[in-house]
Amino acid sequence: MPKGKILIIDDESDVRDVLKFHLSEQNYQVIEAENGQEGIGLLKSEDNLTNVGVILCDIRMPKVNGIECIQYIRQEAPGIPIVVVTGFPDTQMAVNLLNEGVKEYLVKPVEKEKLVATVERLVAAGKEIDY
Amino acid sequence: MLNQRAPQILWALPDPLMALNSAFQVEYINSALEKMFGISLSQVQGKNIQEAGLQVESDWEDLIQKLKDFSNGNSGSPTRMSPENNKAKELLSDPLMPKNSFGPYQNRPKITLNEKIYFYEIFEVLDSQKSNPLSVVLFREITKDIAINDQMVQAEKMSGLGTLAAGLAHELNNPLYTIIGFSEMILEKKEKSEIDYIAKGIGERAKQLAAILENLNSYIQSNPTDGYMTVNINERLDAALEIALLTHESKNITINKNYSPLLFLKARSDEIQQIFFNIFANSIQAMNGSGGIEICSTNVDKEIVVTIQDTGEGVPKEYIAKVFDPFFTTKDQGEGTGLGLTAAYQLVKKYGGRIEFNSVQGEGATVVIYWPVVNGSGL
Structure with missing residues (x-):
């Protein structure tokens, strides 16, 4: 039985495949978008605003980039925890994003155990708030 | 009359100035030069410049030599040095260091006095009979400019x-x-x-x-002279184009070539080809499969000039200054590394040349490369 819905926003389909592979193994239902614009659109469609448990978001993307996308999501859906998964090991950017309300800043290549543990923790925390 | 006040203007000029006659005797100095050397006009007037007690910390001999050359007519433009002197330094410099710390004054003659740096130029003033030439040296303090630079x-x-x-x-x-x-x-x-x-x-x-x-x-990479040979520019253009077209699965691209014959450069063949390949690859990618590339190679004013023009999507104006920056790319991620033009820039510079990029968004881009022709044929 699926544990929850995870939205992956990353412009590289290979990277999405790997993230999806790791999360599907743990029985998460994964939905994907390839840029910020598509991510926001997907988040607004169906019941995703209430059912997406965690958003995994890249930073450097065409059209709407990760920073813009995160700012938007923080306004429209402040309850959904966001995890940044990026190739940039940038401390200053990480601090800024964490101040913006991002829950975790993971640098690729991120280990499967760390990714899964982060998502599990955030999904569990989200449920605690609900009840 | 303004003309009558010209001596006052000259005297009050904030930049130090001195005038010497053909016997290298001091005829005139202005107030700024008095201040610069801590000396008065009456103390130095009529004295030979070497005996006038003008002391500086460095490069004074160089200035005297330039004055002599100038009055002997050896150098039509005494403030310019040959560019070759700087080429070797450029090749050895830090690849991330864009320019020498003197910036725009890099090739200008300079002296140092009381820890201040002055650049100078020399020009000639003739009297109304077009004789009795005076060599006038005009200084400008550039200490701050250099610090800012x-x-x-x-x-x-x-x-x-x-x-x-x-x-x-x-x-x-x-x-x-x-x-x-x-x-x-x-x-x-x-x-x-x-x-x-x-x-x-x-x-x-x-x-x-x-x-x-x-x-x-x-x-x-900084192996400056490994494997140099006589490189035929047009051959490298063709080879690079062929590879670029093959690797980018381009179907509807028309190629227009306009080559001048006999363009040669002493260089590493693979590096010259790499430059052209990187530019062609960008052009082909920018055209999304259809469009035209115009390639022109020629010899203008002792320079080999290669122009590559495409009808691709171009680059927005605000990004033009950045196109040679490492990892700068306007392409989607995964499509470009942002290193192609950076590498081309470094390689063009390695052979003493320069590269220009111009573009109008939506109308295409033009890259022009200039290499100096050495000994008349590029050899």
């Missing part, structure tokens, strides 16, 4: 390093993550077709890593 260079260098490190991390981490993840997937999958697909992905990502490193290598 130093800061800018440092800032540029740091931002260059930062861009390089961050760009490199990003470009390498994405394919690395895919390779690691895909290899984990192979262990789990049982279907041959799935495994084949994933294995192919690993190979592609590994090749992408290799391409990044290859471009990075041409960006930083």
